[in-house]
Amino acid sequence: MQLKKLDSCFYEENNHLVQALDNHGGNWEAGKTRGYGVVVIDFKGLKFAIPLRTNIKHDAAYITVRSSEPNIKGKGLDYSKAVLIAQERYISNEHFKIPATEHKKLLDKEHFVTAKFEKYVERYRKAIIVSDKNILNSQEYRFTTLQNYHVELEI
Numbered sequence: 584m585q586l587k588k589l590d591s592c593f594y595e596e597n598n599h600l601v602q603a604l605d606n607h608g609g610n611w612e613a614g615k616t617r618g619y620g621v622v623v624i625d626f627k628g629l630k631f632a633i634p635l636r637t638n639i640k641h642d643a644a645y646i647t648v649r650s651s652e653p654n655i656k657g658k659g660l661d662y663s664k665a666v667l668i669a670q671e672r673y674i675s676n677e678h679f680k681i682p683a684t685e686h687k688k689l690l691d692k693e694h695f696v697t698a699k700f701e702k703y704v705e706r707y708r709k710a711i712i713v714s715d716k717n718i719l720n721s722q723e724y725r726f727t728t729l730q731n732y733h734v735e736l737e738i
Contacts, residue, residue, distance in 0.1 A: 584693040586620050586679040586686065589632060593666075593673040602726045603666060620679030622660060622689065623668060624697050626704055629735055630668040633700060635681065636661040643703055643723035645696045647685040660689075660696060662703045663727045667735060704729065704736065711738045 597603070621632035637658045639646065646659040668674060689696065707729050710718035718724055729736065 584622055584690055584696070586622060586635070586681060586689070587632075588675040588677050588679050589619050589621055589634075589666075590673055590675040592670075593668075596670075596673075597666070600666065600728065600731050602728050602730065603664065620681065621674070622696070623674060624665075624700055626701055629732075631665040631700070632668050632674065633660045633662060633665045633696075635659065635679070636664065641722040643727075645689075645692065645699060647688050658685075662700050663723060665700070666728055667732050708736055708738055 620635040622635075624631050624633060635658070636644075638650070639656045639659060639661055640654055641656070641663065643662040644656060644659050645662075646657040648658040650657040703723070706718065707724055707727060709715070710724065711733070
């Protein structure tokens, strides 16, 4: 599992995304396109980049560092903000640096992270198919980027 960054061409060519990190009304927030740290995961022939985030408040994540603040789970991979990587060039060749202890935790849990993301996507697909408003309005799915990829996910 490698930590990479999203390349600037990703931001230029994906300004249509809904609920993506720092994309508000088709405009990327100034200063935020510096390249998020992401982990790339294959899901049924599709490549998704799962961003590293701080202050995650929901369970649709793999937490690498727990928070002591109430209502914040911690820092880690946020499944709800995963983006589809339609072009290899969307991933920069630059490595993203995080503390060695966090990086080791990610490496040690690669299979777990992948399996959990697959379950996250499958639960979303099923909820859309049966119009399960309880799941779709839950904290884990209310602001998911998966809503951008119904065609690719065959929903």
